[in-house]
Amino acid sequence: MSVLVEFAMFPTDKGESVSPYVTRIIKMIDESGIPYKLTPMGTVFETETMEEALELIKRAYQQLEADCNRVYSVVKFDIRKGKSDRMVQKIKSVESKLKKEVSK
Template identity: 30%
Template sequence: MALLEITVIPLGAGGSGLSAWVAGLERLLDESGLSFRLNDMGTTVEGSADELFAVARKLHEHCFGAGVARVYTVMKIDDRRDKAVSLGDKVASVERARQKPGAGGGQ
């Protein structure tokens, strides 16, 4: 599995708040059947690379379909094939490292 972090910003949609837009995009993610987790700066989605590219396009195009003339989308994909990864694995790994005496990476 791969992970996608995506932020979709409809420009010129009126106002500075985006929570209503994010809620609409989260509904599309619910319909996709993929696992995802909202964070303060975007959303992380888990799936195959093909699934992630397809859902990213769907989220990006959704704003145009809602009448926005410009959409700014930022995405990062981590496609690791040497072992299985899923949502929360990276955070859990960091938390485990924090618990080890002497951990600090460069201290």
């Protein structure tokens, strides 16, 4: 199974720039060994189970809970049985179709 997750999480009580807080979360994800991609608006990662995905979201929150009084988060899931490596494969699929369109 593949659980693709796109999420953003940050404190709302720490001023205009929250990159030091987001950095804590990204460092934790990086150290977890779970494949991820940082984007300007959030982070995408892929796990094999929903439990792993939810645990990583929980751990992200734990990076902020000690010194942040208000945390905002948006989380999206794309869950598909019988597939893996979808962070890469979904992009390759679209790119291959784009090449076909361009060559027409």
